Amino acid sequence: MDAVLRGVIVYAFLLLFFRFIGKRSLSQITTFDFVLLLIIGEATQQALLGDDFSIVNALLVIVTLMIIDIGLSLIKQRSSKVEKLIDGVPTILVENGQPIDEHMQKARIDREDILESARELQGLERMEQIKYAVLERDGKISIIPA
């Protein structure tokens, strides 16, 4: 019982806190975002497993997390409202070469981040070559060239 409860509580907390931290950190723009994820993983492990290192406990925790994940994906399929709540929505950052400052500021993305993605993904050189830049739900910036 304990393992299932731990799984549910930790999943709920992580979901909430990752929504608070925003999409930007998830996309691992900087090296430290990556380190942060590693550290969160380490800290979570303790809370998930407690001091019970048996295989049964690990099995129960893993299955619990998977079932929550499957359950949520089923609910998300049926309700777009829940899907938005859990996954968020994509945000347009650049439209026809024009950066939308309000969106960029709120999402904590600067021009440099967009240009970096443009170079990496499309080999673009300047902002005006970007038709659309979208901050996707997973925090990655996708670029559609003009």
Add this chain to the structure above:
Amino acid sequence: MATVQRVGDLEISEDKQFQQREWKMERIGWVLMMLLVIAGLLGLLGGPGLFSDATVAAPNLQVNYSRFVHLLEDTSLRLSASHVEGEDTIRISISNTLLEDMRIEGIVPEPESVEAASDHLTFSFQLQAPNEEAVVTFYLNPTQPGTKQGWLGIDGGRSVELSLFVYP
């Protein structure tokens, strides 16, 4: 399945209203997380800290302990007691309500003897000289989350009430 809307040339499920609300919630979330950290620094979430360190006292007895503790994490009860009479042993009683679901990891110094009663345990300690003040530390490890309340007293003196909360 809702049809995907179009923004410009993009087929994208952008939702500006939702996005604005999300950003607002995000910022509220930051404040909540900040409050959590502050609560942690102040000791409200367990461990040592301003609001966790507690002292209860009665004549001849003083107890220092942590009000907020963590499950399966050692905590200590530190007693300073002085005897009323001219005897060279000191007897400390602790109610069972305080000790149940607590693993006693150690008592420093070791008691001479322990006696069990229906609602409490009595620990006897030898004093080096009569009327000497004794400092005794109980190292405890809570095995169940929740609130614990109970009393603690020395023979011939008033007892003190204490309560602590065990975070899961």
